[in-house]
Amino acid sequence: MSINTLEGVRPLNVVALGWALSLALVALFLVSLVVALLFPGLGASHALVGLFSAAPLDSSRVWIEGVIFSVVFGWITAGVFGTVYNRLIER
Numbered sequence: 453m454s455i456n457t458l459e460g461v462r463p464l465n466v467v468a469l470g471w472a473l474s475l476a477l478v479a480l481f482l483v484s485l486v487v488a489l490l491f492p493g494l495g496a497s498h499a500l501v502g503l504f505s506a507a508p509l510d511s512s513r514v515w516i517e518g519v520i521f522s523v524v525f526g527w528i529t530a531g532v533f534g535t536v537y538n539r540l541i542e543r
Contacts, residue, residue: 463541469530473530474526475526477522478519489509
């Protein structure tokens with residue numbers, strides 16, 4: 453397959469990408485939060501949790517904000533990435 457040939461290349465389904473990224477980010481957030489709660493000395497998990505919520509780790513607010521913002525960021529990423537990718541393969 454030549455680099456200039458786009459046979460078989462199909463556009464991304466932005467809705468499917470949005471769900472996939474949202475669920476992946478929620479899963480990563482939940483794993484990071486559980487690790488941060490179990491091992492409070494690990495800074496990496498705290499940093500990842502901090503990307504999605506500024507609430508204290510021992511509050512219920514961190515769980516709610518983290519899941520909501522994971523979904524929001526997943527859909528924003530899917531919208532931007534999917535749109536740019538689909539435009540680029542049209543050319």
